[in-house]
Amino acid sequence: xxxxxxxxxxxxxxxxxxxxxxxxxxxxxxxxxxxxxxxxxxxxxxxxxxxxxxxxxxxxxxxxxxxxxxxxxxxxxxxxxxxxxxxxxxxxxxxxxxxxxxxxxxxxxxxxxxxxxxxx
Amino acid sequence: xxxxxxxxxxxxxxxxxxxxxxxxxxxxxxxxxxxxxxxxxxxxxxxxxxxxxxxxxxxxxxxxxxxxxxxxxxxxxxxxxxxxxxxxxxxxxxxxxxxxxxxxxxx
Numbered sequence: 001x002x003x004x005x006x007x008x009x010x011x012x013x014x015x016x017x018x019x020x021x022x023x024x025x026x027x028x029x030x031x032x033x034x035x036x037x038x039x040x041x042x043x044x045x046x047x048x049x050x051x052x053x054x055x056x057x058x059x060x061x062x063x064x065x066x067x068x069x070x071x072x073x074x075x076x077x078x079x080x081x082x083x084x085x086x087x088x089x090x091x092x093x094x095x096x097x098x099x100x101x102x103x104x105x106x107x108x109x110x111x112x113x114x115x116x117x118x119x120x
Numbered sequence: 121x122x123x124x125x126x127x128x129x130x131x132x133x134x135x136x137x138x139x140x141x142x143x144x145x146x147x148x149x150x151x152x153x154x155x156x157x158x159x160x161x162x163x164x165x166x167x168x169x170x171x172x173x174x175x176x177x178x179x180x181x182x183x184x185x186x187x188x189x190x191x192x193x194x195x196x197x198x199x200x201x202x203x204x205x206x207x208x209x210x211x212x213x214x215x216x217x218x219x220x221x222x223x224x225x226x227x
Contacts, residue, residue, distance in 0.1 A: 037218075044207065044218060044219075044220045044221040045156075045158075045164065045207055045209075045218040045221070046218065047209070047215075047216045047217055047218060050216075058214045058215060059215075060215060060216075060217075061121060061215060094163055094164075100169070100170075100211070103150075103152050103211060103212065104151075104152060104169065104170045104211065105152075105211040105216075106154040106166055106169040106170075106209070106211065107154075107156070107164070107166060107209070108166050108169075108175070110163035110164060110165075111163065112162075112163055113163055
């Protein structure tokens with residue numbers, strides 16, 4: 001059974017860097033794409049970006065140059081870094097496995113989500 | 121970038137009703153469209169991928185159709201456990217996006 005678990009600080013100060021890790025079990029991270037998605041309180045889902053096990057990435061342009069997603073194959077983990085955070089970055093952050101090929105990609109396994117609050 | 125617009129944003133329906141949710145893309149996305157269900161406090165759950173393929177374990181009352189820019193999710197007979205928020209999501213380009221969601225509430 002594939003399981004994903006987010007971890008990281010639940011509180012981040014404005015202008016600092018949000019860092020989260022997703023631990024993957026039941027599947028090798030050396031396959032598929034792996035993604036981060038967030039959901040501000042009471043709002044909809046927002047795709048942040050995804051990483052391939054090789055390290056190649058694609059990001060939502062709305063995050064401009066603030067976001068970095070990386071993979072640690074030896075630990076079967078991938079990570080999210082979001083710099084210069086503001087209150088607008090307060091959200092539940094989900095990690096998810098991307099399944100599919102040839103353009104037909106979808107999120108088939110999700111972590112439970114972790115709430116990150118940006119506040120001083 | 122491709123924008124996804126769902127309609128309605130919310131709807132009220134009764135158990136047993138047939139429910140249809142629409143998702144429109146700002147440009148053609150072929151059939152690269154997926155649907156998710158989210159209940160309060162829970163992670164989203166994949167229902168349908170590639171427009172009309174039912175994810176394993178999802179009841180057959182859920183179905184999807186469409187192509188190009190217009191897509192629909194249909195629940196043939198609404199059950200109590202189906203009251204939730206539904207999202208569409210495209211994977212047409214390297215930059216993916218979700219619709220804003222449709223909340224299905226009890227009438």
